[in-house]
Amino acid sequence: MQAPALLMKAASGPSKGVDRAIFQRLFDLAMPIVGLNVLSVLTLAVDTAMCGRLVDAEEALTALGFAGQLIFLLMVAMLGLTVGTVAFIARAHGAGGSERINHVLHQSILLTYAVSIAVAIVGNLGAGVAMEWLGADATVRDLAVGYLRPLLTFTVFFYLNMLFAAALRAVGNTMLPFMIALVSNLLNIVLNYGLILGRLGLPAMGVRGAAWGTVVAQAVAVVLMVIILRRDVVHGVRARIHLARIDRPLANDLFRVGAPAALDMLILNVAFLSVVGMLARVAQVAVAAHGIGLRVQSLAFVPGLGVSQAIGAMVGNALGAGNVREARQVVHGGMILSTAIMTVLGLSIVFGAEPIIAIFDVDPATELGRYSVLWMQVLGWGMPIVGIHIALIGMLRGAGATNTSLMINIVGTVIIQVPLSWFLGFVVGWGAFGIWVALPISFVVRLGLGIRAYRQGAWARAGATI
Secondary structure, three states: OOHHHHHHHHOOHHHHHOOHHHHHHHHHHHHHHHHHHHHHHHHHHHHHHHHOOOOOHHHHHHHHHHHHHHHHHHHHHHHHHHHHHHHHHHHHHHHOOHHHHHHHHHHHHHHHHHHHHHHHHHHHHHHHHHHHHHOOOHHHHHHHHHHHHHHHHOHHHHHHHHHHHHHHHHOOOOHHHHHHHHHHHHHHHHHHHHHHHOOOOOOOOOHHHHHHHHHHHHHHHHHHHHHHHOOOOOOOOOOOOOOOOOOHHHHHHHHHHHHHHHHHHHHHHHHHHHHHHHHHHHOHHHHHHHHHHHHHHHHHHHHHHHHHHHHHHHHHHHHHOOOHHHHHHHHHHHHHHHHHHHHHHHHHHHHOHHHHHHHOOOOOOOHHHHHHHHHHHHHHHOHHHHHHHHHHHHHHHHHOOHHHHHHHHHHHHHHHHHHHHHHHHHHOOOOHHHHHHHHHHHHHHHHHHHHHHHHHOHHHHHHOOO
16 A cells, blocks of 8 residues: 555654554454444444435434433443453464464453443433433423433444454454444445335334344344354354353453453543533523534544554553563554544544535535534644544553553543633633534543553553452
């Protein structure tokens, strides 16, 4: 590919020390992850775009805006397990231990079953209350809960897809999850078209149809992945899905490494939920705009997140092989790649905000359109900073230094973002703009702390203890 060579040629400063072969490996590993993440987010984007064509479009979009926050929150319970799984499997792969890889994967599958059951029960019981707490009115609450129930009940499919993609990423295979996700998302588009709008001979279920289409597509993806991995298609990796005794010491280790990452995501999502609560007190239509913006934000962030996940896998492999120098080379290359991608995407969002919201059938001249454009422009200008930050977070998670990434997020979110959103939004009187602009400001603080953590080097030493 030419893109890595061009980026390397254009890079300066720290990038001069980046090994070209390592950079190429990082690029090749990251691009399918980027594609996978984009496809995952497209599931929500397709839901939003099609629901924007319903008769009660504004209520439907507002409901998805509220529900989207809980969907992101659903990932918290599973993120810790996937981060721990990647760290342990990547280390085992770097050390050449296939038996260890399969043991970790099987135990992670068993733990996924348990987490899925817990989330399904708690989520179904608390969905309505959560919507009311966020400030949704009765109509919007009912639409949001109707959308959430199928996703909550069958969350095991969502979680297993996350787990398999993470495990394969840790052994350097990112193409298989991407290809399966491609099939799954095509199926999701067809099902959503039929179930939301009542096409293709399927019932018109509105917002609920979006959820059922997604659930079926996720289930198909899991079945395909299990069939493939049970046939030794990926050397050294087998999917054993039968019930067995939990390896308690390993389970404790997985959660020891992963729990800070889960808490990290929990804090981030609580911040997002607080933003929705604040916006609901400014205007309900601002919540709808935020929901549209979240779809765009998710699509915009996933390329950088894909690079971050590739960094984590390669850092884990390098530390498993005892090569700290290579781990640092991976981080340098990842910062270049992530920042370049996020800068291009950020500028595209800033200058293309109006055409983007038109995809959701939103007129920029309306109040909903004006709020949506404002949010996306705030988002776009902050993306270069986000690119560097998430590369450093990938480094910390891949090394197993998740406590450090947690501390960075606590400072950036709890101490900076949430109080600043309230202050700028209500005390200063900037309304929705003040609530939103606190996000990129907080990433400046996160970036400074991440650079400090990299230079101190404790992440490389922490990696040796996994």
